[in-house]
Amino acid sequence: MSEVVLETRDLSRHFEGLAAVDGVSLSCRMSEVHAVIGPNGAGKSTLINLLSGDLRPSAGSVFLQGEDITGLSSQRISRLGVGRSYQRTNVFLPFTVFENCRLAAQSQLDTSMRFFRQALRYRAVSDAAMRVIEQVGLTRQADKPVETLSHGEQRQVEIAITLATAPSLLLLDEPLAGMGAEESVQIVELLRTLAIDHAILLVEHDMDAVFALANTLTVMVNGAVLESGEPQAVRSNRLVQFAYLGEHDFEPNRV
Amino acid sequence: MSTRARWIALFVGLTLLFAFPLIGDRFYVQFVSKILIMTIFAGSLNLLVGYTGLISLGHAAFFGFAGYILALYSPDTEAAGLLTSLLLSVGSAALLALLIGLLVLRTGGIFFIMATLAFAEMLFYLFHDTAIAGGSDGIYIYQRPVLMIGGWQPLDLANSAHFYYLALFFSLAAIACIHMLLRSPFGHVIVGIRVNEQRMRALGFDTYRYKLVCFVISGALAGLAGYLAASQFGVVNPETLGWHLSGSVLMMVILGGMGTLVGPVLGAFSLMMLEESFQSITKHWQLLTGAVIVLVALYLPRGFAGLLRKRADTDKLPPPGAGGSGTPAAAERPHV
Amino acid sequence: MDPYIFLIQLLNGVQYGLLLFLVASGLTLIFGIMGVINLAHGSFYMLGAYLAWSLTAQLGNFWLALLAGFVLSVVLGILLEWLFIRHLYRRDHLQQVLLTYGLILIFSELRSIVWGDDVHSVAVPTLLAGSIPLTETLAYPVYRVWLSIVCVVLAAGMYYLIQHTRLGMMVRAGASNREMTQSLGIDIGLLYRLVFAFGVALAAFAGMLAAPVSSVFPGMGNQVLIICFVVVVIGGIGSVKGAMAAALLIGLVDTFGKVVEFEISGFRVLPELAGMSVFVMMAIVLLWRPEGLFARRLR
Ligand SMILES: Nc1ncnc2c1ncn2[C@@H]1O[C@H](COP(=O)(O)OP(=O)(O)O)[C@@H](O)[C@H]1O
Ligand SMILES: [Mg+2]
Numbered sequence: 001m002s003e004v005v006l007e008t009r010d011l012s013r014h015f016e017g018l019a020a021v022d023g024v025s026l027s028c029r030m031s032e033v034h035a036v037i038g039p040n041g042a043g044k045s046t047l048i049n050l051l052s053g054d055l056r057p058s059a060g061s062v063f064l065q066g067e068d069i070t071g072l073s074s075q076r077i078s079r080l081g082v083g084r085s086y087q088r089t090n091v092f093l094p095f096t097v098f099e100n101c102r103l104a105a106q107s108q109l110d111t112s113m114r115f116f117r118q119a120l121r122y123r124a125v126s127d128a129a130m131r132v133i134e135q136v137g138l139t140r141q142a143d144k145p146v147e148t149l150s151h152g153e154q155r156q157v158e159i160a161i162t163l164a165t166a167p168s169l170l171l172l173d174e175p176l177a178g179m180g181a182e183e184s185v186q187i188v189e190l191l192r193t194l195a196i197d198h199a200i201l202l203v204e205h206d207m208d209a210v211f212a213l214a215n216t217l218t219v220m221v222n223g224a225v226l227e228s229g230e231p232q233a234v235r236s237n238r239l240v241q242f243a244y245l246g247e248h249d250f251e252p253n254r255v
Numbered sequence: 256m257s258t259r260a261r262w263i264a265l266f267v268g269l270t271l272l273f274a275f276p277l278i279g280d281r282f283y284v285q286f287v288s289k290i291l292i293m294t295i296f297a298g299s300l301n302l303l304v305g306y307t308g309l310i311s312l313g314h315a316a317f318f319g320f321a322g323y324i325l326a327l328y329s330p331d332t333e334a335a336g337l338l339t340s341l342l343l344s345v346g347s348a349a350l351l352a353l354l355i356g357l358l359v360l361r362t363g364g365i366f367f368i369m370a371t372l373a374f375a376e377m378l379f380y381l382f383h384d385t386a387i388a389g390g391s392d393g394i395y396i397y398q399r400p401v402l403m404i405g406g407w408q409p410l411d412l413a414n415s416a417h418f419y420y421l422a423l424f425f426s427l428a429a430i431a432c433i434h435m436l437l438r439s440p441f442g443h444v445i446v447g448i449r450v451n452e453q454r455m456r457a458l459g460f461d462t463y464r465y466k467l468v469c470f471v472i473s474g475a476l477a478g479l480a481g482y483l484a485a486s487q488f489g490v491v492n493p494e495t496l497g498w499h500l501s502g503s504v505l506m507m508v509i510l511g512g513m514g515t516l517v518g519p520v521l522g523a524f525s526l527m528m529l530e531e532s533f534q535s536i537t538k539h540w541q542l543l544t545g546a547v548i549v550l551v552a553l554y555l556p557r558g559f560a561g562l563l564r565k566r567a568d569t570d571k572l573p574p575p576g577a578g579g580s581g582t583p584a585a586a587e588r589p590h591v
Numbered sequence: 592m593d594p595y596i597f598l599i600q601l602l603n604g605v606q607y608g609l610l611l612f613l614v615a616s617g618l619t620l621i622f623g624i625m626g627v628i629n630l631a632h633g634s635f636y637m638l639g640a641y642l643a644w645s646l647t648a649q650l651g652n653f654w655l656a657l658l659a660g661f662v663l664s665v666v667l668g669i670l671l672e673w674l675f676i677r678h679l680y681r682r683d684h685l686q687q688v689l690l691t692y693g694l695i696l697i698f699s700e701l702r703s704i705v706w707g708d709d710v711h712s713v714a715v716p717t718l719l720a721g722s723i724p725l726t727e728t729l730a731y732p733v734y735r736v737w738l739s740i741v742c743v744v745l746a747a748g749m750y751y752l753i754q755h756t757r758l759g760m761m762v763r764a765g766a767s768n769r770e771m772t773q774s775l776g777i778d779i780g781l782l783y784r785l786v787f788a789f790g791v792a793l794a795a796f797a798g799m800l801a802a803p804v805s806s807v808f809p810g811m812g813n814q815v816l817i818i819c820f821v822v823v824v825i826g827g828i829g830s831v832k833g834a835m836a837a838a839l840l841i842g843l844v845d846t847f848g849k850v851v852e853f854e855i856s857g858f859r860v861l862p863e864l865a866g867m868s869v870f871v872m873m874a875i876v877l878l879w880r881p882e883g884l885f886a887r888r889l890r
Contacts, residue, residue: 052457078459090457092450103447107459112440113468119440165458310685312630358874361881365628365684365828369820370877376817377870384866498813502692509689539704545696552690553678 002030005169005199011060013046020046022223033200035210038220044203045087048171052084053077083167087174089154093147097138097157100146101129104164136160137186152179170200176209272423276416284419290527291422292483295429297507297519299476305513307469308449310368312501313375314477319496321348321478322485326394334398341482348478349471356470360463372498383493393492400486412486422483429476434516445469506548512560521559595725600846606735608842609742613797615819615834617790622828625783627679628687631694633816635791639798640807644711653716657799664795668788676787708809713802738800821869825876827883841869
């Protein structure tokens with residue numbers, strides 16, 4: 001089996017008494033899509049925030065390629081090859097799509113403490129930006145400011161700048177939420193291609209996409225792992241069905 | 256404005272500036288020199304406020320400190336060398352910016368505003384209350400710096416035309432330098448920080464370091480302005496570190512239009528002219544200045560440049576505030 | 592150090608700290624609840640002191656002056672909120688800084704026009720004019736004790752108001768969630784106006800109380816504002832508890848800084864540098880806990 005890229009042990013995060021993430025242990029291998037599902041408020045976004053360094057764990061540890069990265073800042077973790085997307089679009093709204101992706105791709109330079117040459121002259125960076133724009137299918141919108149794009153297109157930008165840092169581990173927080181059917185299909189295809197040489201932790205409400213992509217499926221409820229394993233096995237689990245089908249506040253395409 | 260109109264305006268403006276000492280009265284030559292210095296000062300602050308989104312209320316600290324260094328370095332009986340004294344002053348201002356920046360950049364938003372002001376005031380009290388450099392009266396520079404190359408003395412800063420051209424050279428150089436910086440990878444990072452610092456971190460940028468470098472560059476440029484101001488007036492007093500100056504220069508940045516290259520130039524010119532005319536009207540001219548500031552804050556937050564330009568020609572750099580130069584305060588408001 | 596001198600310094604430090612708290616708490620409340628950074632806050636302290644001086648002269652009675660000054664400052668606060676401050680909610684910090692900086696210039700010139708630029712002093716009211724003897728040669732002024740007690744009572748009242756009343760609940764709700772408060776049917780506009788006026792009145796009141804113990808001079812507002820910024824940075828923004836702790840800390844550090852350094856050094860090695868001690872405190876806090884001593888952790 002391929003190498004383990006990401007591993008968490010008993011990872012927890014409390015918000016003033018509320019255990020948003022509660023003793024989660026999971027792992028993600030190279031070329032694996034590990035989907036995490038669960039009702040709203042289950043702690044999926046918090047989990048991703050803990051892995052990306054946006055939040056600091058209250059307890060437990062995170063390993064990346066065997067190295068302990070618990071509590072490192074988000075910029076350190078990003079530099080180690082972890083890219084994450086946000087559930088709520090979190091990009092540079094006044095910039096154009098190209099500027100967004102170019103800036104993100106610029107983090108591939110060993111340093112941006114470069115003061116003299118024009119940024120646009122760094123061809124490798126611009127090329128990398130154009131590549132991700134093409135990957136998510138926004139080539140025609142490349143020169144438009146993101147704030148003028150439709151909601152679905154902004155979601156595509158979100159994914160594009162995540163990819164632009166050339167990460168080997170992708171943490172995707174509901175990448176399809178808010179996208180139209182056509183774009184969704186395109187992104188699912190993209191993720192399938194990316195899965196070949198990436199490790200992907202995918203939080204997603206779109207069950208068709210999850211079952212189309214996932215090699216491993218983890219169900220979270222109230223911050224803890226309810227069930228984890230091979231997708232079809234998890235699907236047939238009674239407990240999961242109960243947790244899911246019993247929850248009426250579960251909206252498949254919540255933004 | 257169209258590109259062509261802009262080139263013409265630029266050409267006419269530059270010609271006027273170059274020809275000015277030939278036609279202008281000495282008093283006005285000195286006055287315009289002063290404005291040119293303030294252009295550098297405002298440009299340096301614009302780098303922080305307009306592009307990086309860091310609202311410093313203590314920027315005079317670097318301006319005044321550089322002046323003090325020149326005054327302390329200048330011998331009483333002979334003129335200081337231009338190059339050494341300039342390097343020393345600007346270097347000291349940069350060092351001070353590094354020290355203060357290391358501290359204040361650990362916070363953000365409103366803390367940053369308060370902390371920059373507080374540290375600048377600390378420096379004010381240091382020079383005001385102690386005998387290091389003449390206390391509240393300040394310290395004189397009896398001999399202005401001169402440039403000596405061998406036995407040749409091409410520049411004597413006591414000569415107002417010489418001084419004018421030096422100030423003009425440095426203000427154009429400063430603008431060119433800022434322009435270059437903004438187009439570089441570094442410049443794109445600082446603008447990215449203004450728009451969405453959190454995402455910049457998530458993309459792997461060590462934003463603290465970039466902000467610190469920007470703070471130091473900005474401090475050094477402010478030091479350049481302070482050096483020039485000190486050698487123009489021949490006196491440095493605690494007011495040059497004070498928060499009225501910090502407030503004025505911030506006002507220039509905003510009045511002209513922050514986050515634009517011409518903003519500080521427009522701002523320095525208009526505020527200085529305005530203050531000059533207010534001063535001729537009444538002893539209580541600050542009342543009028545205050546009223547103008549309030550009106551600008553309420554009705555013209557994007558400044559003159561904001562009136563002139565459409566979004567399309569903002570150099571692809573978004574107008575500040577569009578993405579949140581001042582993050583809406585709510586984000587950092589904790590419990591009571 | 593002589594224990595009585597120590598006691599006197601301790602009382603002075605606490606009293607100074609409490610006074611700072613009155614000003615700083617208004618600053619931090621206005622920011623915490625309304626999200627407005629108010630540079631003009633020091634001006635209200637200065638105005639308070641000048642009001643105390645001029646009203647005492649006009650009315651011939653410090654107590655009447657205190658009352659009239661308080662009412663005037665509440666009115667001023669309401670007026671300012673209505674004219675200017677309400678346009679600043681949810682605006683950039685930059686606009687807030689700019690507008691309130693403009694207000695400083697305006698207040699300072701108005702003060703100069705109305706009252707001139709001279710330094711004045713206000714007599715301690717006869718009722719509190721005495722001193723409490725500590726030893727044969729040392730005594731402590733009754734007025735300073737009274738001043739401290741008033742500050743403590745005000746602070747306690749504020750704590751009660753915020754923690755235990757409906758108004759306080761609204762204030763706390765407004766601080767954490769503007770939309771929610773609005774949807775609960777609370778008139779947020781009125782609430783903000785009252786909070787601002789209250790903050791102004793606190794600062795002005797502090798200025799009035801301080802008038803008899805310190806002199807009344809033009810730059811006093813800016814001086815206190817800077818120190819209050821230090822207090823807020825140390826205490827953590829929006830935290831009244833933090834403002835109290837930091838104000839006391841600064842009051843003590845400043846007061847003792849002046850004496851202790853003098854004693855340790857044995858000879859006058861720049862005793863003026865004692866004024867720097869509060870800024871050193873701020874630097875340490877920025878290094879150690881940049882979000883302030885009493886703020887929640889961010890990450
Ligand atoms: N910064 C925070 N402060 C306090 N509570 C939070 C914070 N972030 C998330 N929570 C709480 O943690 C729980 C899990 O939230 P989240 O991770 O966003 O769930 P999901 O992404 O699965 O919908 C929720 O109850 C949410 O209210
Ligand atoms: Mg979520």
